[in-house]
Amino acid sequence: MRALVLRGFGDAAVEEVPDPAPGPGEAVVDVACVQPSVTECMLLAGEPIAMHTVLAARLAEGPVRFGGHEFAGVVRALGSGTPGGIRVGDRVTAVETAACGRCAACRRDRPDACPSPAVLGFTGPGAFAERVVVPAKTLVRVPDGITASQAAAIQPLAGAIHGHAAAAVRPGDSVLVIGAGVMGVLHTQVARHGGAGLVMVSGRSPAKRELAQRAGADLVIDAADDVEAAVLDATEGIGADVVFEAAGEGTFGLAARCVRRGGVIVMVSVLPDHAPAPLARLRERSVALLHPRSGAGGYSPGSGAFEHALRLVARGDVDVSCLISHRLAGVEALPEALAITRDKRRYGALGPAQVDLFDWDRAA
Structure with a gap:
């Protein structure tokens, strides 16, 4: 099959790689649609943000399959011992973070505290490929009526849901979202439909402010x-009351100046290891600084964050399609999608450039 291979920072190309096979508890998924995240683009370019040292260590050992955790596809094969509920032919997306299941935290039913979770596309190959292997337990079935394009954009929405859960936004709370990019617009929609009061957004791009x-x-x-x-x-x-910092361009100080005394700042952006932080001001004003979790989450016995995100889109409460302005065709278009997503302003993109590998409606 064809997949994106990273040979060095800034040196990524689509190459022929071995076809994947599912091991015990795993599934192979044919990728129908995938989109890069800004974080992936920054890491591929060599920027010193979170996970940079991990990727650098992997690259020191040779070429790496990296990236591709925002995707949708169709289950092609299942390994032995896979949990029930998922079948070959199902349309799915996948939770990007999977706890190891063996450590002390996992044995105590606290997978959120697992010290070494697997992260799709980061600790192993992701969906920047024609096919991807994932733990079957991370698969989430996509309801009828949701397109592959929408399903590929679900992971960032699940992240926004985690952010609002972390902040415990209460009915009537005033919310400021700094940044009107993908995460900014998603946080705005979640706030609007989650009972927030006054919702304020700051952004540079006129088109994104309109969104x-x-x-x-x-x-x-x-x-x-x-x-x-x-x-x-x-x-x-x-x-x-609550500030979501989703710009990541030196706006941490602005967030600290705009939050109320005793309020909450949620860091949505991925910042460099040594980014300046106004800690004295946060301490003096008793401001809580939170980082939302990743992965499935568990806020209700009947639903995880991904299932809830899919329902929001199916009901029309959240519009993820408004953020998709550039769609490319074929796995060979992955480097172009990375370039567009990395420099959206240059290309006039509203969000990540999606790559369609096949039409899952016609393949059904």
């Missing part, structure tokens, strides 16, 4: 203006 407005923001602020003044004016000088 934030359509997503339900009450106040949209040009990032070139005085965002702090606008937020304080809208909240009668108090500041936002």
Whole structure:
């Protein structure tokens, strides 16, 4: 099969690789649609953000299959001992993080505390390929009516759901979202449909600010203006109850100035190891700094974050398609998709460039 292979930072190309086979508890999925994340693009380029040292160590040993955790596809084969409920031919996406199942935390039924989880595309090959092997337990069936394009965009929405759960946004809370990119718009939609009160969004791009407005923001602020003044004016000088920092471009200090005393900042952006942080201000104002979890999550016995995200899209409560402006065809288009996603402003992209590998409706 064909897959993206990284031979060095900034040196990625589609090459022929061995066909995958499922081991015990694993599934092989034919990839119908995949989209790069901004984090993956930054790591592939060699930027020193989280996971950089892990990827560098892997590269030191030779070429690496890296990236591809936001995807949708069709189950091609199942290994022995796979859990029930998933069958060959099912349309699925997959939770990107899988606890090891063996450590002390997992044995105590706390997979969120697992010290060495497998992360699709990061600790092993992902869906930047025609086929991908995943733990069968991470598969999530895609309901009828959801397209492959929408299903491939579910993981970031699940991340937004985790962010709001971490912040425990209460009915009527004022929310500021810094950044009107993919995560900013998704957090705006989750806030709007989750009972938040005043929802404010700041962003640079006029097109993305318009998306934030359509997503339900009450106040949209040009990032070139005085965002702090606008937020304080809208909240009668108090500041936002909850701030989601989703810009990642030196806006941590802005978040600290815009949050109320005793409020919460949720760091959505992936920052460098030594990014400056206004810790003295956070301490003086008793501001909580949170980082949302990744993976399936468990907020209800009947649903995980991915299932809930799919329901939100199926009901029309959240629109992920509005963020998809560039779609390419064929696995060979993966390097172009990475370039577009890495520099969305240059290409006029609203979100990640998706790559369609096959039409799962015609293949049914």
